[in-house]
Amino acid sequence: MITPSDQFVLNEEAFYDNIKEALLFVSLHNNLLTLGVQPTRPEPGYGYIQQGELIMPEIVKVAKISHVKSFVEKPERDFAQMFMDSGEFLWNTGVILANARYLNICFRRLFPDVLKRFDGELEHYTIEQEMAFVNEHYPAYPNLSIDKGVLEKCEDVCVMKCGFGWADLGTWHSIYECKQRGDGDNVVVDSQVMIEDSHNNVIKLPKGRLGVINGLDGYIVAESDNVLLICKKGDSSALVRKYVNEVQIKFGDEFI
Numbered sequence: 001m002i003t004p005s006d007q008f009v010l011n012e013e014a015f016y017d018n019i020k021e022a023l024l025f026v027s028l029h030n031n032l033l034t035l036g037v038q039p040t041r042p043e044p045g046y047g048y049i050q051q052g053e054l055i056m057p058e059i060v061k062v063a064k065i066s067h068v069k070s071f072v073e074k075p076e077r078d079f080a081q082m083f084m085d086s087g088e089f090l091w092n093t094g095v096i097l098a099n100a101r102y103l104n105i106c107f108r109r110l111f112p113d114v115l116k117r118f119d120g121e122l123e124h125y126t127i128e129q130e131m132a133f134v135n136e137h138y139p140a141y142p143n144l145s146i147d148k149g150v151l152e153k154c155e156d157v158c159v160m161k162c163g164f165g166w167a168d169l170g171t172w173h174s175i176y177e178c179k180q181r182g183d184g185d186n187v188v189v190d191s192q193v194m195i196e197d198s199h200n201n202v203i204k205l206p207k208g209r210l211g212v213i214n215g216l217d218g219y220i221v222a223e224s225d226n227v228l229l230i231c232k233k234g235d236s237s238a239l240v241r242k243y244v245n246e247v248q249i250k251f252g253d254e255f256i
Contacts, residue, residue, distance in 0.1 A: 002146060004094040008178045010165025018162045022097045025065060025160070030102040032151060033065070036090030036159045037166045042080035045171040045237025047092035047147065048072045049159050050083075064161040071152050077238065090159060093166055096151065106154050114141055172220045172236045176202040202233060227255050 001019070009015045018035060026033050036049045052069035071092070075083065083089035098106075108115050118133060125133075142149065151157055167174035179187045184199040191205040198216045205211050205223050213221065220236050222229045227247075231239050247255050 002096045004168070006169045007093060007095075008167040008169055008174065010167075012164075014162070014164040018160060018164060019097075022160055025158075026097045026099050026102075029158075030099070030105075032103075032106065032154050032157045033097045034068070034151060034157065034159050035093045035095040035097075035162050037093060037162050037164070039080075039084045039089065039091050041173075042077055042084050043091070043171065043173065043237065044074060044077045044080050045173070046074070046080075046168060047094070048075065048080070048083050048089045049092045050088050051090065051159060051161070055158065065158055066161070068157040068159050071147070073147070074237070074241075077234075090161060091166070092147070093162075094147065094168075096146065106150055110150060110153055111142065172202055172222070172240075173233055176200075176233060200233070 001023070022033050022035065025031075034049065036051075039046075039048075049071055050069040052067040055065045055067065069088075072079070072083070072089075114137075117137070121133065167178055169175060169178065175189065176187050179189065179202075181187055184195065184201075186195055186198060186200070187202040188195075189202065189204040190207075191203055191211060192209070193203055193205070193211040193213060195201075195203075196214045198213050200218045201213070201216050201221060202219075203211060203213065203221045205221070206225075209223065211221065218233045220229060220231055220233050229240070229243075231243075244256060
């Protein structure tokens, strides 16, 4: 099981049940299995999985597992809305399960040079020797995430539709959804503020700073080091990516 560290799970009992079902499936089948959840909004900052043909219950004794038709990473908002409206797409949680034998086969097919080099140098090896090899050669490995390098290139990937309540805490909107809200449905993250006539905002300021905010509705106000960000909350993921690129081009790495 491979899982991101920055995700929020609302219903842990349902999550455990889905993991047990997923482990059962991959113990019986040579497939990569990823967990997906039903979108609740057209979020441009998430990855999406298109569900294909459902695996029949008489073949698999767990519910709602389908073959993956396609992966789409961080679409524009209009496309995210289309995906959500279609009912075919799930949010990609990034949780992947597989039996070790099949995962090894996938790695050897997709990255033959990496594993051939390892096998060629060490026929029998200890954990210490393996880690020393990784530390020496890792910088030369392909610069790929497991999503791009493995999931999207394997021939038969499956997705389980889950309902445990999920958010990726790498987006401002998700932080807003997961944190406790105060007056005016504002979320203030470890910050000192005075707020008046403002609603549905998420605010994060450095310690020692005081924010005085009036008349904002649905905004992100965030400051870190030498950068202050103020933008609408709805499309924050796309906007942050856009401005990171533009700032880097215009000002270099000083403000990244």
